[in-house]
Amino acid sequence: xxxxxxxxxFEGLLTAIYEAYYRREKPAxxxxxxxxEANLFSRPVIIITDSEKSDKVYRSIEDKISRQALRHVYxxxxxxxxxxxxxxxxxxxxxxxxxxxxxxxxxxxxVREMLAIYQRVSKERHRMLGxxxxxxxxxxxxxxxxxxxxxxxxxxxxxxxxRLADQNWVIYDQKRGLAAVYNQREWFITNLNLSxxxxxEENEKIYQQLWKQYFAGTAIQDRLNPxxxxxxxxxxxxxxxxxxx
Amino acid sequence: xxxxxxxxxxxxxxxxxxYDVSCSSSGSTRKNxxxxxxxxxxxxxxxxxxxxxxxxxxxxxLLTNYCVYDCAYCVNRVSNDIPRASFTPEEVVDLTIxxxxxxxxxxxxxxxxxxxxxxxxxxLLVRAVRKLRVEYRFNGYIHLKAIPGADWKLIAxxxxxVDRMSVNIELPSSEGLKLLAPQKRKENILKPMSLLGSQIxxxxxxxxxxxxxxxxxxxxxxTQLIVGATSDSDLRIIKLSENLYRSFNMKRVYYSAYVPVxxxxxxxxxxxxxxxxxxxxxxxxxxxxxxxxxxQELLSDSHPxxxxxxxxxxxxxxxxxxxxxxxxxxxxxxxxxxVPGIGVKSAQKIVAARxxxxxxxxxxxxIGVVLRRxxxxxxxxxxxxxxxxxxxxxxxxRLVPKQKQEPSWTQLSLFSEQSIPVxxxxxTITGEL
Numbered sequence: 001x002x003x004x005x006x007x008x009x010f011e012g013l014l015t016a017i018y019e020a021y022y023r024r025e026k027p028a029x030x031x032x033x034x035x036x037e038a039n040l041f042s043r044p045v046i047i048i049t050d051s052e053k054s055d056k057v058y059r060s061i062e063d064k065i066s067r068q069a070l071r072h073v074y075x076x077x078x079x080x081x082x083x084x085x086x087x088x089x090x091x092x093x094x095x096x097x098x099x100x101x102x103x104x105x106x107x108x109x110x111v112r113e114m115l116a117i118y119q120r121v122s123k124e125r126h127r128m129l130g131x132x133x134x135x136x137x138x139x140x141x142x143x144x145x146x147x148x149x150x151x152x153x154x155x156x157x158x159x160x161x162x163r164l165a166d167q168n169w170v171i172y173d174q175k176r177g178l179a180a181v182y183n184q185r186e187w188f189i190t191n192l193n194l195s196x197x198x199x200x201e202e203n204e205k206i207y208q209q210l211w212k213q214y215f216a217g218t219a220i221q222d223r224l225n226p227x228x229x230x231x232x233x234x235x236x237x238x239x240x241x242x243x244x245x
Numbered sequence: 246x247x248x249x250x251x252x253x254x255x256x257x258x259x260x261x262x263x264y265d266v267s268c269s270s271s272g273s274t275r276k277n278x279x280x281x282x283x284x285x286x287x288x289x290x291x292x293x294x295x296x297x298x299x300x301x302x303x304x305x306x307l308l309t310n311y312c313v314y315d316c317a318y319c320v321n322r323v324s325n326d327i328p329r330a331s332f333t334p335e336e337v338v339d340l341t342i343x344x345x346x347x348x349x350x351x352x353x354x355x356x357x358x359x360x361x362x363x364x365x366x367x368x369l370l371v372r373a374v375r376k377l378r379v380e381y382r383f384n385g386y387i388h389l390k391a392i393p394g395a396d397w398k399l400i401a402x403x404x405x406x407v408d409r410m411s412v413n414i415e416l417p418s419s420e421g422l423k424l425l426a427p428q429k430r431k432e433n434i435l436k437p438m439s440l441l442g443s444q445i446x447x448x449x450x451x452x453x454x455x456x457x458x459x460x461x462x463x464x465x466x467x468t469q470l471i472v473g474a475t476s477d478s479d480l481r482i483i484k485l486s487e488n489l490y491r492s493f494n495m496k497r498v499y500y501s502a503y504v505p506v507x508x509x510x511x512x513x514x515x516x517x518x519x520x521x522x523x524x525x526x527x528x529x530x531x532x533x534x535x536x537x538x539x540x541q542e543l544l545s546d547s548h549p550x551x552x553x554x555x556x557x558x559x560x561x562x563x564x565x566x567x568x569x570x571x572x573x574x575x576x577x578x579x580x581x582x583x584v585p586g587i588g589v590k591s592a593q594k595i596v597a598a599r600x601x602x603x604x605x606x607x608x609x610x611x612i613g614v615v616l617r618r619x620x621x622x623x624x625x626x627x628x629x630x631x632x633x634x635x636x637x638x639x640x641x642x643r644l645v646p647k648q649k650q651e652p653s654w655t656q657l658s659l660f661s662e663q664s665i666p667v668x669x670x671x672x673t674i675t676g677e678l
Contacts (some may be wrong), residue, residue: 031618220504232291
């Protein structure tokens with residue numbers, strides 16, 4: 001069985017798909033090089049990222065299938081779910097056969113699985129738009145820490161660049177060591193590994209306290225429903241929510 | 246000192262505002278401006294969920310809870326002995342901006358008790374909102390309460406500043422209003438509602454022609470009524486909602502189960518709010534807005550209230566079994582929407598998927614249609630999968646959730662005092678029956 005191993009970038013993944021299309025030997029799996037574990041029956045093929053090839057695939061998805069399919073592929077790539085690269089490959093194979101109608105063919109397994117993953121990622125993205133909590137640090141920087149299931153920092157950054165346009169902010173993904181940084185003009189993604197304490201601006205604690213109190217006081221005691229609360233706001237997000245600490 | 250005072254004010258004035266159930270922050274596309282703060286998200290964004298499971302999207306506060314009215318169902322009534330406070334416009338602005346910058350909230354929901362008179366109160370509200378929008382260039386979502394009885398000029402000015410406005414209808418009938426809120430009059434509530442409705446419609450037309458025309462309440466108006474404080478039937482309530490949607494161009498009607506906040510003899514004495522009834526009303530409200538149902542289809546004078554153990558759509562379907570079962574491969578979209586358990590998304594999926602091949606029961610399952618209720622009302626390629634006779638009583642029995650029964654047995658333990666009958670004791674030892 002042939003394994004295509006790519007470098008973990010989106011371009012790398014698209015290059016692998018390009019090669020899978022043109023080379024004679026078709027892969028059974030596509031995965032990140034670091035995920036690969038050798039076994040008796042596997043034959044790894046290292047794919048070297050080539051931006052010309054990946055551009056071709058990118059444009060071909062857009063033109064021959066749909067913009068929506070491209071979006072699904074990108075979100076699925078960001079999901080960090082194990083085995084998703086192979087799924088993307090199967091999804092696109094099908095896509096080049098049926099064209100723009102791909103996403104309405106729900107009875108096909110790769111389509112269904114891709115849409116489910118797309119939904120999971122976009123759901124978490126939307127949730128994070130609400131659940132991120134910034135705290136104001138000395139030096140006029142608003143800092144938010146999160147540990148999302150999927151790699152969505154780049155997906156939420158444009159929203160905050162529009163919304164909090166007149167403040168400097170950082171959205172830090174503690175799990176992946178990534179951060180989106182915005183300087184009142186543009187945002188970019190960078191590696192960041194933080195150690196040590198954050199230095200709060202002097203009024204920060206006051207607003208956190210006000211918020212906590214507002215949060216506690218707004219619940220109607222006659223209708224407490226913690227199960228419903230957890231359903232909307234899973235416990236795994238709580239550690240970065242001021243009101244839940 | 247300042248902080249302690251602010252904390253206290255916030256606790257009083259948010260506690261007083263929490264019975265306003267509207268939490269929505271959707272429907273507006275207000276953009277940020279150069280050098281400004283914030284924008285609105287079309288879909289709305291929830292920022293947290295409080296311990297009662299309701300979402301927190303907006304900073305929901307009263308400007309003041311000093312009230313001249315004495316409405317029996319309300320915590321802020323003048324005769325109620327509670328701590329009182331009021332915010333200055335600066336405090337409202339400071340809280341909103343600082344909460345917003347930390348992404349705690351999506352915007353502000355500002356309401357107020359009636360201080361001195363309606364006009365004075367409305368003026369204060371407008372002043373706070375104007376400060377936010379003009380002075381602080383804040384473009385986040387603002388929901389403002391229109392005070393019944395205030396001058397239309399004031400309400401209209403507010404409309405140009407905010408995203409959503411609401412006038413609470415409070416009680417479903419004018420008799421109820423007379424009984425419990427004698428100082429409020431139905432006309433005073435309906436007049437601003439209808440003016441808002443027509444102004445919103447006019448503005449929408451104008452913005453189609455001139456893209457830059459200033460917006461007026463772009464996210465529409467909503468209202469709220471209390472369920473279970475008067476003896477009004479469900480039929481009366483959803484007929485009222487239907488009228489509000491049709492004639493006042495209302496975006497949402499909210500229902501709030503009456504929470505016992507007073508022991509006034511005019512009010513029903515209940516120990517817990519009627520949450521199940523509230524839930525059924527919301528379901529019916531959805532049926533009116535998205536499923537093409539009419540109020541009189543769902544309920545009638547001989548059947549004026551929803552069954553608490555059955556959702557309104559199943560209830561309706563069981564009374565119209567002659568229309569069912571429908572064939573999923575043939576039924577049109579609107580008929581599919583009427584099948585219990587099939588919602589807007591499922592109906593759309595079915596219509597999209599059956600263009601490619603005819604669907605059987607497994608296919609439905611695969612594309613994500615929930616069949617727990619739907620199976621009794623559909624056929625797939627002519628076959629019925631309900632597994633029970635197609636009769637009202639039998640299906641109903643399947644649909645009503647089973648009551649959890651207390652187990653009739655108990656776990657024995659070494660030290661339990663329950664005595665075992667003598668014969669049993671013998672058979673346990675000998676193993677002979």
